[in-house]
Amino acid sequence: MNASREKAVWKETLNTISVLFNQGAMEGFEGLELNNYLLDRINAQKVCKVSANSQGCFAFEEVNERGVNLQNGASISGLHGGHWPADNFHVDVNGANGPNVMGKDRMTLTVCLNLACGYPTRKIVGYVEPLSNSSVSVELYRSIYQ
Numbered sequence: 001m002n003a004s005r006e007k008a009v010w011k012e013t014l015n016t017i018s019v020l021f022n023q024g025a026m027e028g029f030e031g032l033e034l035n036n037y038l039l040d041r042i043n044a045q046k047v048c049k050v051s052a053n054s055q056g057c058f059a060f061e062e063v064n065e066r067g068v069n070l071q072n073g074a075s076i077s078g079l080h081g082g083h084w085p086a087d088n089f090h091v092d093v094n095g096a097n098g099p100n101v102m103g104k105d106r107m108t109l110t111v112c113l114n115l116a117c118g119y120p121t122r123k124i125v126g127y128v129e130p131l132s133n134s135s136v137s138v139e140l141y142r143s144i145y146q
Contacts, residue, residue, distance in 0.1 A: 013074040025126025044068040052077045103136025
């Protein structure tokens, strides 16, 4: 995938995730229900609601976490059950294709699932941002929008 196509896929994927989480939050969904809202509405080639690995979605290290393979070739994994105020999940812009390196074609994002979350910069349910303690994710996120 060339650099301009990769940037376009990143933007499309990040926008889709952000819009769906925000819409779900605006409709009153929190926690597990907010993650389910995303999984039920995302335009995906494959949705794995139990285990990305065992159900055939490309995953990172997660063994029993949910994920999706998107139509544009990107994959999302690590969608937990929503038991915490915030949820970290992973996006790979080109799925199983290499290099599969954090900060290159992968990043970790966090979404605020309820108002108890404290570390996203804005305490807004459904707000998505790069995981603040992952410098490679923050730098990759910034480079996409430069």
